[in-house]
Amino acid sequence: MAAMSELSPTAGKSKYSQDTQVDEKHSLRKVPSLCSIRYGLAFVVHLSNFTLVTQNVIMSITMVVMVNSTDNQFQLNGSTDGLPVDSLGGPNKAPKSLPAGGSGLGGQFALWERWGPPRERSRLYSIALSGMLLGTFTGILLGGLISQVLGWPFVFYIFGGIGCVCCVLWFVLVYDDPASHPWISISEKEYIISSLDQQVSSSKQPLPIKAILRSLPVWSISFGCFSHQWLINVLIIYTPTYISSMYNVNIRDNGLLSALPFIISWGIGILGGCLADYLLSKNFRLITVRKIATVLGILPPSAFIVALPYLNSSYITVTLLTFACGLATLCQSGIYVNSLDIAPRYSSFLMGASRALAHTSSILVPTASGFLLSQDPVSGWRNIFFLLFAINVSGLIFYLIFGEADVQDWAKERKLTRL
Incomplete structure (x- = not known):
């Protein structure tokens, strides 16, 4: 009688064996980095994120001009007041999708599943995702200025034109995987495919829902994302209000002060990705x-x-908050890319699920903060910040204890053989 058994070639092994690391380093010396197809894709996704976020930021800015089109005294206002923010500091209305039809942030994970060598994922992912931060900075800083100087329609003409260029680049340069790309070099193709061996499934497999729900590494990522999202909501929405009430300094009405944290976040985010991959090249463990x-x-x-x-x-307060906003983007190279490590072929689903949990903080933060401020406006701010610290430390500790970076058994390719 024929029996079926599951074989997992890498079961019980670490993600990187010593031989694999040596081979990967040897092949990396022969493969170009910056002038390569994979980094070109990172730039295209960076530009895509830039375009998508700027179009949403300028909408919130030019809305004032369109409604009050008879008012010639347009005030330069980079405010996104009243809009919830995402985990990278931009308006929550900004779609986290690629040009291929609103596939969400998970769509970017689907791309790096097949294009991101494990030892370069931090860099590639950070470069791509930082386009959101640059888009927020540019939209806030230039949206009002262009409306005042040229008129609000030119804001859409300029950024819409950039979007058209982005679409052309996307359709010409982006392919599903290295094997199907017509212009990739043989050495780069072999390097990417060999580095992703045993991570990319050769056939469709059902989503292991039960295994995912029982996985502590998955829950550690979800809770970590939730705590980080809580931090960002307080950082972007409530700290400007706090500074205004305590010091009579209105950050939101100052275009430069509104935009400054995002350009710093953009730079630190990219540097953080480079640093993470540098540490990996020095034999630091991935986790x-x-x-x-x-x-x-x-x-x-x-x-x-x-x-x-x-x-x-x-x-001092504004300076600390600016650096806090910048340092927060280091999580791009940490908890946010971790789904690609533990379950490459299911990372899109895992990231979508963890983001869904994280964004419940967009409801809970205003509720908790409003209640605390209603009790006592003075001590209420202190309690809001202490609550944030407690939630952040709790989520961080849970991630430090249960977080992993090895491909989980349930995420490995299962091959059926007859005995």
């Missing part, structure tokens, strides 16, 4: 790199915010 990036992206910003009630200078 160690992920946890270091997550700690730096959550703990210092939380500590900066908790310290706000004890500061007496608006300049």
Whole structure:
């Protein structure tokens, strides 16, 4: 009688064996980095994210001009007041999708599943995702200026033109995988495919829902994303209100002060990805790199915010908040890319699920903060910041204990053989 058994070639082994690391380093020396197809794709996705976010930011800015079209005194206002923010600091209305039809942030994971060598994922993912931050910075800084100088229709002409260029680049340069790309070099193709061996499924397999729900590494990512999202909601929505009430400094009405944290976040996010991959090249364990990036992206910003009630200078306060916003993007190279490590072929689903949980904070933060402020406006701010710190530390500790970076058994390719 024929029996069926599951074979997992890499079961019980670490993601990187010593021989695999040696072969990968040897092949990497022969493969170009910056002038390569995979980094070209990262730039195209960066531009895509830039375009999508700027179009949403300028909509919120030019809406004032369109409604009050008879008012010649347009005020440069980079405000996104009243809009919930995403985990990278942009308006939550900004779609996290690629040009291929609103597939969401998971669509980017689907791309890097087949294009991102494990030791370069931090860099590639950070470069691609940082386009959202650059888009927010550019939209806030230039949206109002263009409306004032040229008129609000030119805002859409200019950024719409950039979007058209982005679409052309996307259709010409982006392919599903290295094997189908017509212009990729043989050495780069072999490098990417060999580095992703045993990670990309050769056939469709059902989603292991039960295994995912029982997986502590998955829950550690979800709770970590939730705590980080709580941090960002407080950081972007409530700290400007706090500064305005305490120091009479309106950050939202100052285009430069509104945009400055995003350009700093853009730079730190990309540098963080490069640093993460550099540590991997120095034989740091992958999970160690992920946890270091997550700690730096959550703990210092939380500590900066908790310290706000004890500061007496608006300049120091704004400076700390700017750096807190910048450091928070280090989580791009930590907890947010971790789904690609533990389950490459299911990373799109995992990231979508963890983001869904994380965005419940967009409802809980205003509810909790409003209640605390209604009790006592003075101590209420301090309680808001202490609550943030407690949630951040709890989520961080849970991730540090249960977070992993090895491909999970349920995420490995299952081959059926007859005995």
